[in-house]
Amino acid sequence: MVFRYGREIRTPSSAGSLEFLITGNNAYCSSTVSGNARRYHGLFVLDGRLLLAGLDERVNGIQISAQQYEGALNGDGLRFLIAFSAYPPTWVYGIDGVVLKKTITFEGRRFRVIYEINGEADIWIRPLITDRPVRELARNPSPQCSQNPAGFAWNNLRFEGDLSYEAKPEMYWNVWYHRERERGYDSAEDLFSPGVYSGLLRDTSVSFNCTSSKDTVLSPHHPVEQQNVIDHLEWASEAFCKGDEIFAGYHWFCESWGRDSAVSVTGLLVERELKEQAKSVLARLAGWKRNGIIPNRFPDNYHASDTSLWFIEALFRYRQKWGDDLFIEQMMPVIENILAEYPSSGVALLDDDLITVAPQSTWMDTIFTPRKGKPVEINALWVHILREAGEMGISTPVQPKSALDAFQAFWNEERGCFYDTIEPNDPSVRPNQIIPLALGFIDQERAESALKIVARELLTPYGLRSLSPLDEKYIGHFDGDRSYHNGCVWPWLTGHYCEALIKNGVSKERVANVLTPVLFHLREAGIGYISEIFDGDPPYSPNGCIAQAWSVAEVARAYRLCHGTS
Numbered sequence: 001m002v003f004r005y006g007r008e009i010r011t012p013s014s015a016g017s018l019e020f021l022i023t024g025n026n027a028y029c030s031s032t033v034s035g036n037a038r039r040y041h042g043l044f045v046l047d048g049r050l051l052l053a054g055l056d057e058r059v060n061g062i063q064i065s066a067q068q069y070e071g072a073l074n075g076d077g078l079r080f081l082i083a084f085s086a087y088p089p090t091w092v093y094g095i096d097g098v099v100l101k102k103t104i105t106f107e108g109r110r111f112r113v114i115y116e117i118n119g120e121a122d123i124w125i126r127p128l129i130t131d132r133p134v135r136e137l138a139r140n141p142s143p144q145c146s147q148n149p150a151g152f153a154w155n156n157l158r159f160e161g162d163l164s165y166e167a168k169p170e171m172y173w174n175v176w177y178h179r180e181r182e183r184g185y186d187s188a189e190d191l192f193s194p195g196v197y198s199g200l201l202r203d204t205s206v207s208f209n210c211t212s213s214k215d216t217v218l219s220p221h222h223p224v225e226q227q228n229v230i231d232h233l234e235w236a237s238e239a240f241c242k243g244d245e246i247f248a249g250y251h252w253f254c255e256s257w258g259r260d261s262a263v264s265v266t267g268l269l270v271e272r273e274l275k276e277q278a279k280s281v282l283a284r285l286a287g288w289k290r291n292g293i294i295p296n297r298f299p300d301n302y303h304a305s306d307t308s309l310w311f312i313e314a315l316f317r318y319r320q321k322w323g324d325d326l327f328i329e330q331m332m333p334v335i336e337n338i339l340a341e342y343p344s345s346g347v348a349l350l351d352d353d354l355i356t357v358a359p360q361s362t363w364m365d366t367i368f369t370p371r372k373g374k375p376v377e378i379n380a381l382w383v384h385i386l387r388e389a390g391e392m393g394i395s396t397p398v399q400p401k402s403a404l405d406a407f408q409a410f411w412n413e414e415r416g417c418f419y420d421t422i423e424p425n426d427p428s429v430r431p432n433q434i435i436p437l438a439l440g441f442i443d444q445e446r447a448e449s450a451l452k453i454v455a456r457e458l459l460t461p462y463g464l465r466s467l468s469p470l471d472e473k474y475i476g477h478f479d480g481d482r483s484y485h486n487g488c489v490w491p492w493l494t495g496h497y498c499e500a501l502i503k504n505g506v507s508k509e510r511v512a513n514v515l516t517p518v519l520f521h522l523r524e525a526g527i528g529y530i531s532e533i534f535d536g537d538p539p540y541s542p543n544g545c546i547a548q549a550w551s552v553a554e555v556a557r558a559y560r561l562c563h564g565t566s
Contacts, residue, residue: 003527004085009033010078012066016178019526019546020089021250022106023239027212030251031083034066035075039189040134040251043104044111044210048136048254052111052142052158052210053191056172057102058124059095067128070174070188086527095121100342111210118227120202121314123163126192127210128172131155136192136250141173145194152194161208163199163250175558184480198345229519230563233556236529240258240549244280249545258285258296259363260550262310266317267553271560279317279327284546285311286334292341293348304365305348305357309381316388324392336394339385343397353398353406354379356423364432364466364485373421376410380436383407387441396546404441411446417453427455429468431493437500447504454497461517462534463491469536476537477542487536488543489520493564495554512562518555530555 009015015034019041019421022029031041036054043050057065064077082099083092091102093351098119105112115123131143133156143154147167151160172191180187197208245256246264253260261281269278285294294311296304312335318327343350347358355378359370362378386400410418410433412425418433420426433450436442442450457468466485467474475483494515501511518530525531533544 002085003087003523004083005033006083009084010076010081015066015078015084016082018084018524020086020527021239021529022087022089022549023250024106024109025242027106027109028092028250029104029111033081035068036175036177037068038177038251039137039180039185041177042134043113043348044106044212045134046157046212046214048134049155050130050132051155052159053128053175053363055113055127055192056128058185059093059098059100059121061122061124062095062543064093064095064100067172068178069174070176075277108212109212112207113203114207116205117201118203120200122200123198123206124395125163125197125208126170126193126195127159127208128175128193129159130189130191134254137186139190139257141190141192143192146196154194156213157210158213159208159210161197162206163197165195165197167195169194171507200239207395230556230559232522233552233559234272235549236552237272237556239529239547240264240552241268241274241277244277244284244323246281246549248550249548250529250565252543253545253548254300258288258294258298258307259304259310262294262307262314263492264553267555267557268549270314270318270321271557275322282311282314282318282327282331287329289334289338292338292343292345296339303347303358303361303500304360305375306357306363306378306381308342308348309378309385312338312389313381316385324553325378332392335389335392339389339394339396348378350397351423353476354409355382362432364430366481366484368482369485371421371426373423373426375421375432376418377432377435379403379407379410380439380441383436383441385441407436410436415453417450428471429453430466431458431464431497432491434464434493434500438496438503440503444504447500451500451504459497459514460489460536460540462540463489463518463520464493464497465536467536471488474536477535477541479531484533489540490532490551491530492548492550492554493533494518495557495561498558502561507563508564512559515555515558515562519559545550 016032016037018033026048029043042050042053066077080093081094082094088103088105098121098236101116103114129143130138130141132138145152145154149372151165170193174188175191177187246261247254248257248260265281288295293302294307295302295308315331342348347361349356354374356374359372362375383403385541386396386403389396390400409422412419412427420428420430437447458464467487473486475487498511522528525542529547530551531542532548534542
């Protein structure tokens with residue numbers, strides 16, 4: 001798939017809302033069509049530090065880069081923009097009879113920008129650099145640079161180009177990131193330029209390279225042309241797979257999270273037949289187990305009541321794919337240990353054959369959704385795991401049938417769907433009830449009733465709302481933590497929703513239609529990726545991370561379920 005855009009990107013609002021992302025193992029390159037809009041944007045971000053921020057570019061004296069400054073949107077360069085495509089990110093400009101094509105590539109150790117000129121053009125380029133953590137902003141930065149005739153070097157990076165270079169330091173004051181302002185954060189900083197490249201060119205091309213001297217940048221995420229949806233989703237999956245880790249999302253979750261990894265490993269690795277990498281991710285998670293709990297955030301956040309269950313569920317998905325191989329034999333003691341220790345861990349407690357959890361320990365983990373008591377998806381996973389473990393000959397602390405019988409208490413006869421929690425009973429209509437429906441142990445009559453409620457109150461073009469709009473706590477537009485699980489749409493639930501529909505008799509052809517809008521979303525926000533969340537109300541604007549691991553993983557898994565590619 002190639003993502004192509006034309007005149008619709010010649011306005012700041014359109015160009016500034018389209019973000020590209022290319023990753024390496026511990027590096028990434030990301031910005032918008034019109035330049036940096038977030039503190040996290042940069043052409044070379046290495047080990048969590050922003051180094052090469054951008055380029056100030058002029059052709060025949062006309063500035064084509066659209067860098068913004070505090071309080072002012074600079075969109076003048078966009079009026080010369082003819083087209084943009086990804087991947088690789090490519091801009092085409094028309095300026096006074098000159099056609100200039102700019103292409104950038106990022107191959108883990110090297111950022112490269114190529115300018116192809118048709119006609120005669122006076123090219124002038126200033127690299128803008130800094131040296132700061134991506135979560136911070138810098139005022140009056142002073143990167144330690146060493147100059148040379150071809151360019152400069154700083155913090156393990158070296159920048160060189162084909163044009164004549166003049167060491168001519170200059171500070172760019174009050175560079176502005178409008179997406180930070182929208183999110184309520186500090187939004188201005190300063191950038192440093194060590195020097196300027198310039199030259200008069202005709203019908204030729206020139207390139208500039210920024211390379212890392214570090215040897216730890218591996219597994220580049222090559223931007224290549226993909227032919228169909230599943231090929232592209234496989235390409236997108238690579239952005240999150242880092243050896244034995246799965247990064248949760250870009251830009252502010254560039255680290256491995258236990259829950260996200262356990263949920264994502266099936267769609268990102270198992271269903272892609274990447275057996276060895278799936279094993280390494282699962283083995284790493286197992287190695288962090290303590291008192292039956294696998295942490296949500298490493299190294300010491302053991303407050304998640306669901307990570308261990310999602311981990312075992314991922315092992316079962318692995319077993320379903322490849323059978324009882326040596327790895328599953330090695331993991332059986334781990335499963336036994338979790339089943340023995342998890343129900344008395346404090347985060348989770350066995351109570352009348354079901355699991356009671358500590359507040360704020362499920363995936364809905366903000367103070368606005370504490371979900372104390374017995375959550376429906378926790379206990380659905382518990383019931384399913386007991387059944388699967390029993391069939392494998394693993395000792396269980398509760399008889400699977402007893403737990404299944406106890407689970408019937410989640411049925412809310414009055415609403416015709418499942419309580420979100422019991423003891424205390426919470427009748428809020430939330431998407432967590434999709435998990436037992438997807439696991440396939442709910443009788444047909446109840447499943448059909450619950451699916452109707454879910455479709456009527458939770459389903460949107462981009463996934464399931466986290467709360468019914470009929471609820472007084474519902475918030476239809478993203479407004480920080482209070483709205484995070486009280487209305488925002490989470491596309492990662494799409495995989496379980498589609499699985500539930502198929503298991504309850506809906507044809508795969510009809511279920512595939514559910515995916516159409518979210519697949520069109522690949523053209524917006526984080527180009528080629530799927531966002532973390534969307535607004536619950538129309539027009540369902542994307543929000544949160546522009547590229548979320550479990551969003552991509554579960555939409556890809558749903559696509560395979562519908563099209564028979566798994």
